[in-house]
Amino acid sequence: MSDRNGGGCSGVAALERLRGHAVGLDVEYPLATGERTKRIYLDTTASALRLQVVQDVLDRYQPYYANTHSLLHFGAKVSTREFAWAHDMVMNFVHADPETHTAFFVGSGTTGGMNRVARTLRDARPERDVVITSVMEHHSNDLPHRKFLGEVVHVPALVERTSLGRVNMDRLREALEEYGDRVNYVAITWVSNVTGIINPVHEIAALAHEKGALVVVDAAAAAAHVPIKMCGNENPAHDIDVLVFSGHKVYAPGSPGVVVTRKDLFAGQDPMEVGGGMVDDVYLNRHMTVQKFPDREEAGTPNITGAIGLAASLYTLDRIGMDVLADEERKLMRYLMDGLRTVPDMMIYAECDFDVCERAGAVSFNLRDLDHAFVAAVLNDYFNISVRNQCFCAHPYVREMITEVLSEAAEDLDEDEIERLADLHRGMVRASLGIYTRREDIDALIAALKTITADRDTYLAHYDRLDSGDYKHKTFDFDHTSVFSVRGEVDAWLEKDPT
Numbered sequence: 001m002s003d004r005n006g007g008g009c010s011g012v013a014a015l016e017r018l019r020g021h022a023v024g025l026d027v028e029y030p031l032a033t034g035e036r037t038k039r040i041y042l043d044t045t046a047s048a049l050r051l052q053v054v055q056d057v058l059d060r061y062q063p064y065y066a067n068t069h070s071l072l073h074f075g076a077k078v079s080t081r082e083f084a085w086a087h088d089m090v091m092n093f094v095h096a097d098p099e100t101h102t103a104f105f106v107g108s109g110t111t112g113g114m115n116r117v118a119r120t121l122r123d124a125r126p127e128r129d130v131v132i133t134s135v136m137e138h139h140s141n142d143l144p145h146r147k148f149l150g151e152v153v154h155v156p157a158l159v160e161r162t163s164l165g166r167v168n169m170d171r172l173r174e175a176l177e178e179y180g181d182r183v184n185y186v187a188i189t190w191v192s193n194v195t196g197i198i199n200p201v202h203e204i205a206a207l208a209h210e211k212g213a214l215v216v217v218d219a220a221a222a223a224a225h226v227p228i229k230m231c232g233n234e235n236p237a238h239d240i241d242v243l244v245f246s247g248h249k250v251y252a253p254g255s256p257g258v259v260v261t262r263k264d265l266f267a268g269q270d271p272m273e274v275g276g277g278m279v280d281d282v283y284l285n286r287h288m289t290v291q292k293f294p295d296r297e298e299a300g301t302p303n304i305t306g307a308i309g310l311a312a313s314l315y316t317l318d319r320i321g322m323d324v325l326a327d328e329e330r331k332l333m334r335y336l337m338d339g340l341r342t343v344p345d346m347m348i349y350a351e352c353d354f355d356v357c358e359r360a361g362a363v364s365f366n367l368r369d370l371d372h373a374f375v376a377a378v379l380n381d382y383f384n385i386s387v388r389n390q391c392f393c394a395h396p397y398v399r400e401m402i403t404e405v406l407s408e409a410a411e412d413l414d415e416d417e418i419e420r421l422a423d424l425h426r427g428m429v430r431a432s433l434g435i436y437t438r439r440e441d442i443d444a445l446i447a448a449l450k451t452i453t454a455d456r457d458t459y460l461a462h463y464d465r466l467d468s469g470d471y472k473h474k475t476f477d478f479d480h481t482s483v484f485s486v487r488g489e490v491d492a493w494l495e496k497d498p499t
């Protein structure tokens with residue numbers, strides 16, 4: 001294990017140092033007001049801005065880049081060793097035991113990892129054809145199980161009170177009872193990418209293990225926000241069998257996915273993907289697979305730079321201390337929620353009482369009477385605030401929450417009004433936080449939302465609603481090539497005076 005919070009400066013001091021240094025934090029855009037201002041980035045749950053330290057490390061690494069399959073020249077040695085270190089760093093970050101667990105990189109983020117896990121566990125435990133998951137899941141922790149396993153059961157997300165919250169543990173228990181030894185694994189998100197609500201994954205693991213089921217954790221929205229302890233929990237039943245996350249969610253560039261898994265689950269069968277790098281030898285009629293982890297799971301030239309960037313970021317977060325980060329973020333989340341509650345016509349989705357459900361990193365909302373796409377467009381065009389809207393690849397969960405909030409409002413509204421709101425609120429606006437988010441950013445969001453609600457008619461008059469459901473400003477047209485285009489950059493480089 002690394003020297004956590006080590007290296008001479010305290011976690012809080014290191015955090016302060018990092019905070020102002022992320023790539024793109026200071027980027028400016030022209031606005032509909034005619035001004036040009038710095039963008040406020042509140043879309044970390046979609047993709048986090050990369051930390052400047054990670055970018056600098058990768059820039060320093062690039063001259064030494066070489067293929068990890070070339071073994072003997074200097075560049076290959078640098079790459080091979082740092083790529084191996086990247087695996088160690090992942091294991092260290094999630095507290096996985098190298099005796100029992102391994103980490104390997106896959107393409108296309110968490111989605112790539114979940115597809116691989118679903119196919120592998122189907123083949124590893126063919127007698128168990130059921131997956132239990134929850135209604136809160138991102139599609140990438142739902143559709144792969146639907147595609148590759150026999151049956152997928154969705155447990156609702158309800159806490160003791162009426163509002164949607166964490167996964168409902170009673171219903172999970174019932175589903176495990178009902179499907180018994182047919183359950184291959186419980187696939188659960190640690191943190192919801194829609195509401196930021198945190199699920200009790202260790203308790204879920206214990207319930208699953210009681211029935212001989214595994215637990216597969218989607219840590220895409222969790223890895224940069226909560227401390228992760230896969231192994232070595234006081235109660236070993238709380239340990240996690242498989243965990244998946246993505247580089248672009250942890251302040252690293254690109255989207256390498258990473259799977260950390262118990263080795264025995266993958267060891268008994270041929271790797272799902274075959275090609276160079278995972279074979280000892282190949283004849284025309286047969287091949288011998290490398291048995292060593294992680295090599296056997298990484299066919300082809302890996303995303304070496306992506307993996308090293310991801311590991312550089314995890315090392316940085318580890319130096320600060322995930323407990324310190326989680327603590328800081330908890331305060332910021334409360335500040336955000338308190339601020340949102342002061343905005344007139346605000347509808348915040350899911351359980352808002354932190355003592356009932358803790359949240360990490362994200363909150364979704366609507367302004368009554370206003371379309372989520374309109375609010376997101378005005379936040380961007382007039383205030384330079386980047387948020388995400390729509391359903392965040394979690395359609396069932398978003399639909400259920402919208403229905404819940406509208407039915408709560410039903411007592412005060414007539415049927416036409418409910419129908420109109422249902423039409424406007426087919427999605428939500430999501431604000432999400434990262435290591436670089438400051439209170440000033442939240443203040444700017446709250447002030448902007450208040451201005452939008454107060455001057456809604458003025459803003460509405462400036463927009464057309466397109467058939468796609470998006471909103472287009474009538475006179476302001478952002479030409480992205482005015483700030484960046486690949487062609488423009490290449491042309492400029494080629495035309496530069498070589499002296």
Ligand SMILES: Cc1ncc(COP(=O)(O)O)c(C=O)c1O
Nearest residue numbers: 109110111138140193220221246
């Ligand atoms: C909770 C959760 N799971 C899975 C994913 C999918 O991650 P990726 O796009 O890296 O495959 C996301 C991405 O938003 C997510 O937030």
